Amino acid sequence: MTQPAKPLEWDIFCNVIDNFGDIGVCWRLSRQLTVEHDCRVRLWVNELEAFQRICPEIDPQIPIQHVGGVEVRRWASTFPESVPGDVVIEAFGCHLPEPFVDAMAGCRAPPVWINLEYLSAEAWVSGCHTLPSPHPNLPLTKYFFFPGYGEGTGGLLREHDLEERRQGFCTSVEQQKDFWFSLGLPPPPADALVVSLFAYENSAIGDLLTVWARGEEPVCCLASESRTLAALEEFAGQSMRAGDTIRRGKLELRVLPFVTQQDYDRLLWASDISFVRGEDSFVRAQWAAKPMVWHIYPQDEGTHLSKLGAFLDQYTAGASQATAEAVRVLHNAWNGDLSGERHAPRITPELWQQWMDALPDLRNLAENWANHLINQEDLCSSLVRFCRSKL
Template identity: 50%
Template sequence: MATGRNWDIFCTVVDNYGDIGVAWRLARQLAAEHGLNVRLWVDDLVSFHHLYSAINPDQPEQSVEGVNVRRWETPFPDTLPADVVIEAFGCELPQNYLAAMAATQPRPVWVNLEYLSAEDWVGGCHGLPSPHPRLPLTQYFYFPGFTTHTGSLLREAGLIERRKKFQHDPAAQAEFWTWLGVKPVPDALRVSLFGYENAAVPALLKAWSSGGQPVQCLVPKSKLLPQVAEFFGATSLIPGDQPQHGNLTLHVLPFFPQARYDELLWACDLNFVRGEDSLVRALWAACPLVWQIYPQQDDAHQEKLDAFLTSYCAGLSPPAAQALQDFWRAWNTGQGAGRVWEQYRQHLVEMDEHACRWVECQLKNMDLAANLVQFCQSKIK
């Protein structure tokens, strides 16, 4: 009989690190908080190392923070399947591992961890079974989300308490700025800017540089950095550069480890984020945010963005909700962000209060890891 203590998580690293960021957070939490034996199979340890420096990209098997990290090699070695198998974001399991799952008695619980969405249909599909077309296996769809009808959001124990302590501790914040090598600009709006390529960048930077309030913009290394460099008339920018234009002061930052990125989100007044992992971390930061959703063909991502805006704006005053939606849509379409910035900025105080209320409301839901463990245990025979 399966014990449910042994879990395999499979993840491929895409160019923006979001998939491995989520899988790594989940693996650590399952090991640390639920006492599970977790193997994390990753196809690209070099990229994983950039996200978490303790990973040795030359070591095909290693134990890190209680997780057994394995290089996902091709051909995949014959391996005894775990009690629970998590296929992160439809990464497609190796065929010989699938065959081994089908030959195992009792068969593993097989879960496809899906992408985060606020769309209405997600609640109806969450947890549904999907029989394999050839093998005697059943896969279950598992959706992160924002309601009790989904798997909820990743949230490790103590996260909210650590954030509140940091945000109320001037000494901790001063240490963080010193570690960054950044001197805070008095009375400036502190903004973290993390995103994909975006045609809206020049107009927004121009609005900040010519606006009445100083803006201190912190840009971690990302795909929009070349556009930022072009605005400042530079061929490129590297970590440590601090160009200035009008009322805008820019600080180029290196790629951050996850824990330090959380502190950046906590320390800023406004956070621009992209994809899924940084969105969730910015939401837990309880600060105003702007989300750049991963663009899809035929603008399929717009429905996903609209669904989240409808959910997130509930509770805002109509003017603030309109300003938020206008700015987010301008940022995601690459048009008009500079024009609607001032309208958005005028509502930041209300948006800050709203972000805190949103967190308190979401804390009523169990975290994703706990929900996932409960779900899988209910399927083990």
């Protein structure tokens, strides 16, 4: 009789800099490894205060705690003596502590060392996925693991029951009512276009809100209390905080608190259109199967725009020319790339109308894209399979 494989022990290192995408990805991965693959996960995080924003159960004052079946540890500058697990994840090139690397090298069977990279749709990714990189001095090998969209990549994070939960929420009036009640808000008006807004600082936010306020169709904008708050206050002409609502013309603007990842998924499912940023919310918006606009993390010399273009090429590959043009033009304007040149982001009434004219086709495009992606092996399962092959 074949013996069941022993549970793998994982160490995941996450360095939170100034955003929530890194910890968002690491927390989803940690939970999925624990729940779906019976793994034992130790998650090292340098900023527990930031972690608490998306997981209220985290106590930033406790250096070692267990949340959701995951052992969470503060990654302090003075690193404690630790025995590495079977797999070590260096998330997004965060650079492991030297004492821990030395401990890895001292193991009788060195752990599988993974550098989990950022998601990209660029063509070169498949050629670099799982490439080994031997340590120059120690008997260790690091493997580069790339999330992605096609063959030869690691896929995307997706829990096995995600689509079932999405369908259940979208078809249940009671679940939707309970969701709004949990946020302390009434459901949006039945005739309003519901838009969730999560972005980095963006000079086009005021443009967008003004277009909605002066438009003909009611819009209910659900803006996360984040780095957009200053722009929201400038538009409103008053200070704002989570729980506040203002009305200007056809626009109802609600400021939402930071919510758990589970509630953020529900927010995406409840929205007609979602503006998202970074990586974690970007991936979840794709699984929501609704039209979305991605604010990609800005990089020096505009290298992020090549990454944006590579994604849009794949995302719109099966769309009509008009639909693809509507997607590309709005994304480029939102990210400050107009006619191939970098400009300050700008949204005009004409540009938004082009998007709205294409909205029925954009809905079909989003659904078809999600159905296409679901045929891929998910990132967590791909990681487990690869790491077991190296042990």
